[in-house]
Each structure stands twice: as C-alpha cells, then as structure tokens.
Amino acid sequence: MTVTETNPRIEVAGVQKRFGTVEALSDVSLTLNEGEVLGLVGDNGAGKSTLIKTLVGIHQPDAGEIRFDGEPVTIDGPKHARSMGVGTVYQDLALVDALSVAENLFLGRKPVRKLGGVVPVIDEETMTERAERILRDRLDIKLDPDTPVEYLSGGERQAIAIGRALVTDPDIVLLDEPTSALSKAAVERVEQLVEQLKESGHSVIIIDHNLEEVRSMTDRITVLFQGRTVDTLETEAVSRDDIVSMMVSGKPLADPATAGTGQSSTAQHSPSD
Ligand SMILES: Nc1ncnc2c1ncn2[C@@H]1O[C@H](COP(=O)(O)OP(=O)(O)OP(=O)(O)O)[C@@H](O)[C@H]1O
Ligand SMILES: [Mg+2]
Structure with missing residues (x-):
C-alpha cells in the first residue's frame, strides 16, 4: 500500500475552530494526497468530526487555511463542497426512515x-x-x-x-465512522467499498476508532489529540501500539526511525521515510 501519488488534493494548515469556550480544533494540519486513503484517528472529542464539517463548510475555521489543489478556499457549505467534487458520509448517518x-x-x-x-x-x-x-x-x-x-x-x-x-x-470522499456499529461482514463490505474507491482513483479520508480497520484500509494515518495534529505517518511504518501511544499521550513517536513529519504534517514524505 505504498503511496505513489503525492499530489495534494486537500491541505489543512493550522486550522482552529472554537465553539464558545470549547476549542474543538486548536491547530490541525494535514494533507490528503491524490489517490490515497488517509485515516484520521483520535480519542472521543479530539475534533475529527469537526474537521470533516469544516472541510465541507458546515463550520468556518476561526483561523488557518484550507487549500484545494493548492488554492486557498472558503467553502460555503456542503453544496459548495459537492460542486468541488467532495462527497461526505456524516457520523450521524441521517437517513430518513420513512423514505x-x-x-x-x-x-x-x-x-x-x-x-x-x-x-x-x-x-x-x-x-x-x-x-x-x-x-x-x-x-x-x-x-x-x-x-x-x-x-x-x-x-x-x-x-x-x-x-x-x-x-x-465525487473524486474526494470523506467518511466519518462508516463502520461503527456494524457486524464483521458489514465492515468487510465497507472495507471493500473503500478499496474500490481507491482503485478508481478517489482520495479518501476515513475516521474509524477500530485501529485494525484503519491499518488495513489506509495508506497514511493522521493522529489528532485534543484538537491538534500529533503526527501523520505511513500506515506500514506504525504498529497499533504506536498509534495508541500517540492518541493517548498527544506526542509524536520518540523513535526517529518510525517518527513521521512532526507537527508540520503538511510536509511531503521523502522516499526514505
Ligand atoms: N456544534 C458544536 N457546538 C459546540 N461544541 C461542539 C460542536 N461540535 C463539536 N463540539 C465539541 O467539539 C469537540 C470535538 O468534537 P468532535 O465531534 O469533533 O469530536 P470527534 O473527534 O469527532 O469525537 P468522536 O470520536 O466521539 O466522534 C467536543 O468537545 C465537542 O463537544
Ligand atoms: Mg466524531
């Protein structure tokens, strides 16, 4: 699952979002490259859903920048996001039962x-x-x-x-916990869908609390902790324990052999990473 494309489709740089006294996002930076599946992990309340909603214009960032294909953008709302080729599955599903x-x-x-x-x-x-x-x-x-x-x-x-x-x-797909509360067989179906999206050239961000699922589906993983990016790492280079350690400590891995891009996760990985 090597990342061959490094063409950034979405870049998030130093994004902040506050709700009253709650700082949901204090400093989030990440890059979604073309054709990759990026996992977004972090504890409950880390800011994952807020970030997705900020990417589709449900929330406007208080500070920082969002770039699409290198261009800084202000996203007016989900309709605008869809017109830019972004499809989103929200955490709360929001299907209408009677329809x-x-x-x-x-x-x-x-x-x-x-x-x-x-x-x-x-x-x-x-x-x-x-x-x-x-x-x-x-x-x-x-x-x-x-x-x-x-x-x-x-x-x-x-x-x-x-x-x-x-x-x-869409050519960019954002999935907020698409596998929560699913049976094993249904999870496999979602995993296949994500694989198909990747194979057909889509760029995908997926939020998932199950780290084994994240590890099997993604090319890279961004860890959030209390509203900030801890690090972004190649999935192949990290163990489950590494991810858990970043999620609970809020600190990047100490070992330089496996450590990624540090706080500035917008930096590109070199082939030796
Ligand atoms: N519209 C809102 N108004 C006020 N506070 C909010 C709002 N949306 C999110 N928050 C707060 O922002 C923080 C981040 O919430 P968010 O939903 O982004 O977390 P999350 O990482 O998606 O968590 P989970 O894994 O439980 O889904 C939480 O403290 C939450 O209560
Ligand atoms: Mg959430």
Whole structure:
C-alpha cells in the first residue's frame, strides 16, 4: 500500500475552530494526497468530526487555511463542497426512515424534469434508474430502490449512506465512522467499498476508532489529540501500539526511525521515510 501519488488534493494548515469556550480544533494540519486513503484517528472529542464539517463548510475555521489543489478556499457549505467534487458520509448517518432507498440516495437533490417544458417535477423514473445503477455498480448490493429505509439492516443503511455521498460522482470522499456499529461482514463490505474507491482513483479520508480497520484500509494515518495534529505517518511504518501511544499521550513517536513529519504534517514524505 505504498503511496505513489503525492499530489495534494486537500491541505489543512493550522486550522482552529472554537465553539464558545470549547476549542474543538486548536491547530490541525494535514494533507490528503491524490489517490490515497488517509485515516484520521483520535480519542472521543479530539475534533475529527469537526474537521470533516469544516472541510465541507458546515463550520468556518476561526483561523488557518484550507487549500484545494493548492488554492486557498472558503467553502460555503456542503453544496459548495459537492460542486468541488467532495462527497461526505456524516457520523450521524441521517437517513430518513420513512423514505425509500432511492429517495434517501437523492435526498435534497432529486433529478427534475420540466412538465410541458415548464413546470419542474421530480423525475421518478430517472431517480429509480440512477438508484438502481448506484446500488448495482457502486455498492454491489441487491436492494429494491423502493424499499423504505426503515426495513434495512445496519450494514445496508451504511451502504446507502455511502451511496448517497457517491451520487454526485465525487473524486474526494470523506467518511466519518462508516463502520461503527456494524457486524464483521458489514465492515468487510465497507472495507471493500473503500478499496474500490481507491482503485478508481478517489482520495479518501476515513475516521474509524477500530485501529485494525484503519491499518488495513489506509495508506497514511493522521493522529489528532485534543484538537491538534500529533503526527501523520505511513500506515506500514506504525504498529497499533504506536498509534495508541500517540492518541493517548498527544506526542509524536520518540523513535526517529518510525517518527513521521512532526507537527508540520503538511510536509511531503521523502522516499526514505
Ligand atoms: N456544534 C458544536 N457546538 C459546540 N461544541 C461542539 C460542536 N461540535 C463539536 N463540539 C465539541 O467539539 C469537540 C470535538 O468534537 P468532535 O465531534 O469533533 O469530536 P470527534 O473527534 O469527532 O469525537 P468522536 O470520536 O466521539 O466522534 C467536543 O468537545 C465537542 O463537544
Ligand atoms: Mg466524531
């Protein structure tokens, strides 16, 4: 799982975000390279979800910079983020139980056609066709698009949440705990989806508390501690214990043989890293 591409798609530099007296992000820096899967780990409250929400413009940073393809950007909100090719699966899933699989996939962005060339109406046929295609080609899951989401298993719901992030055909995918509360088989399905995304050239950030899953899915891992970046390391170069030690101490690894880029995790790795 060597990182061959080092073209930065997203760079986060010294980002801060405060909610009243809570400093959710105090100094976060990371780079998502083209075609890589980057793991984001850290204890509860470390700021992982806040960072994802800042990347899609749900929150605006109080300080620091976010760059897309090298250009500093202000992201207005999720719609703007989607228009820049970013698809997101949020931690709280937010599927609407009473709605069908197809309606959930296209929630808020259903295809419309013009009745009599004038009046916009939801194009149910196109929606069903596109839903079938996403279920079959992207998720490899056998489900009727008309099934209400309330009847789905946890794994199926998670797949639909991921499918929803893929509807706009993003090339960057942000996944906030897509495997939490899933059975082993369902976790494997998510792992396969992440693998497929990588193989098709997507750049992925994945948040996951299960370090074995993180280690099997990612190329590099960024550790957050109390709202700041501890370090970013090549997955192959770190053990589970190394990651735990950084997560609990908030300090980079002491051993220079395995230590990464220190606080300035935006630095590029040299081939000898
Ligand atoms: N909208 C908000 N208003 C106030 N405080 C918030 C808000 N969002 C997050 N926080 C606080 O910011 C801190 C970071 O929260 P965040 O959800 O980013 O953590 P996390 O790393 O995703 O944790 P977990 O692993 O439990 O999901 C927490 O102390 C949280 O209570
Ligand atoms: Mg979270």
